[in-house]
Amino acid sequence: MIEERIRSTKRAVIPYVTAGLPDLDTTGDILDVLAAGGAAAIEIGIPFSDPVADGPVLQRASYLALKAGFRMCKLMERLGSWSARVSVPLVIMTYINPLMRKGLEDSLTALRDAGVQGVIIPDLPVDAGGIFDHCSRIGLDLVRLVAPTTKRARAREILSRCSGFVYAVSVKGVTGQRTSLPEGIDAQVASIRELTTLPVCVGFGVSRAGQVDELLGFADGVIVGSHLMQEVMSGTDPVERARDAFARLMNGSR
Amino acid sequence: MKGYFGEFGGQYVPETLLPALEELEEAMLQAFADDAFSAELQAYLSDYVGRPTPLTHALRLSAHYGCDVWLKREDLTHTGSHKINNAIGQILLARRMGKRRVIAETGAGQHGVATATVCALFGMECRVYMGSTDMARQRVNVERMRLLGAEVSPVESGGATLKEATSEAIRDWIANVDTTYYLIGSAIGPHPYPTLVRELQAVIGREAKAQFETLAGGLPDAVVACVGGGSNAIGIFSAFLDEASVELFGVEAYGEGNGRHGASINFGYPGVLHGTRSMLLQDKDGQVCETHSVAAGLDYPGVGPEHSHLAATKRASYRLVTDEQALAAFRLLGRLEGIVPALESAHAIAFLEQYSRQNSGRRVLVNLSGRGDKDVHTVFGGAA
């Protein structure tokens, strides 16, 4: 489902939203405007106390969401209605610990039951085979990340246990906005394509429509996180800000 | 499975770091199999660090507690704590790997000082991440690090202690993985770090076992060490793991009790933090808890995976000492033995109060992991 959706979307931009910032009602409203704005899929971030793969913006988003009282059980209550209402695939992105606390497999199954279509976990254990098998069994996509440092043999191993799409991490570094795209990202995407038929989406550091244009020249989709959350956190009208920022990305640079 | 101690350990890291961990593991295995590396390490340990450290028979403390107390004097190493054993070993490894830039996290500042020291010794660039809370309470060590040429980066997020400093060091490593060596300070983190740090701290146990045999004869009845991440404890335990008659006690920081502590094994649940699966202080949602200890080096919600395994298999027991008890032991050791321990190490001393009640006359080996100069103003100034 995610795979087809990305393929069939002309300008496949996948926004990331930290859940519960400033509250879950607002998150629901943001999902609505992003879906209406043409998102190919939406990543919902479950905040975590120690987000080691995230730069300052998403760290702050996590911190503020937790401070505002984010609770897993409240999110689980909402997810079902969100996935029924929002017409685009919802993908959960979070660190492994919040999912492991009540048993990883049970948590993944609960997400599937709530209508979530995929998960992205940046700190999966090196041998994630068993987790992938569980996801396949229950019909949940396990999106895997491939880094610029990933060697070919490892990439092959990852891609043989990946579904939905491939998340190509564009930079050596944590999440965050960057002014220019790293050199060699097109070659990185090309080398991933040699190993998989899944759509390849690029994330980490994208903040401008021009970057989206450029990336979509060779990638199937683009993920935008920090830039949107920066907007969401910088005013009293987070829903409008998310809508406008996403519209600017969707409209292209021309 | 590779890198696991029972169900604990592993490598739970962002993909970017995985090749670096593989490279490190390979370098570690090669170094440990290389006599030239062992000889070089041995030379630095004896001529620079000042090893072997003495084993002191603490006669007045023994009389006080009614059991026979022997202190392994890591406080007498260069820089004043066991952290230097690990730092010197890892810097030699970093050099073999051709790295020029070193990063580290620090809590009490002892690991930061040890890292800054070995970086100065080998002319390497050094950046130390330290929570701003810890920078305030361990100010002396911040100044020492800067004096040694290290850059100390304050970390403001969360509780601004060791947990946040470690996260920030990992972020730096992700961004600079090609050029940078991450010199982790305790037996925590993803494989191979818990093994690497244990092997480098094992010198404490090897020496202490031989010294005890010579000075006291036979084996101690119990070995005691404080546990933050668990490096000094695993270092001294390692020599006694196969000696079934020797009881092993790790002492966790019980802080102010009641939810304000750092006792991961006693009160935690299995979880993943900083790349390893181990006992972790966390809430029902898997959010990691803020911790508290008067000893900055014990103020950490996780613990090395091997300790979780030793606890699960009951080979070692993990006991609790409060801030107040540690502060009392800090003073006691000064008065009775003329030794001012680090507040971390004072936790191990304070445990003797509990131990001696049921074990009078027994022979106890305590790892005195560091000296307390850094803590004097906390104890007198109430800065904690």
Ligand SMILES: Cc1ncc(COP(=O)(O)O)c(C=O)c1O
């Ligand atoms: C003197 C001393 N002892 C113990 C510790 C705790 O660390 P570990 O449990 O790794 O030995 C520290 C940490 O900073 C320390 O400085």
